[in-house]
Amino acid sequence: xxxxxxxxxxxxxxxxxxxxxxxxxxxxxxxxxxxxxxxxxxxxxxxxxxxxxxxxx
Ligand SMILES: [Zn+2]
Numbered sequence: 001x002x003x004x005x006x007x008x009x010x011x012x013x014x015x016x017x018x019x020x021x022x023x024x025x026x027x028x029x030x031x032x033x034x035x036x037x038x039x040x041x042x043x044x045x046x047x048x049x050x051x052x053x054x055x056x057x
Pocket of ligand 1: 015
């Protein structure tokens with residue numbers, strides 16, 4: 001599998017809210033929370049990576 005050079009570290013995105021996390025565990029926790037509660041858990045999203053390309057807020 002060829003690697004892209006766009007990102008040195010792997011990032012994991014929550015498919016529910018689109019936030020990026022440094023670990024798969026955090027992304028998975030966020031995904032579960034989002035799908036269950038339809039809102040974000042501050043305890044989880046504080047670990048999210050700021051996505052400079054995503055300025056829709
Ligand atoms: Zn999420």
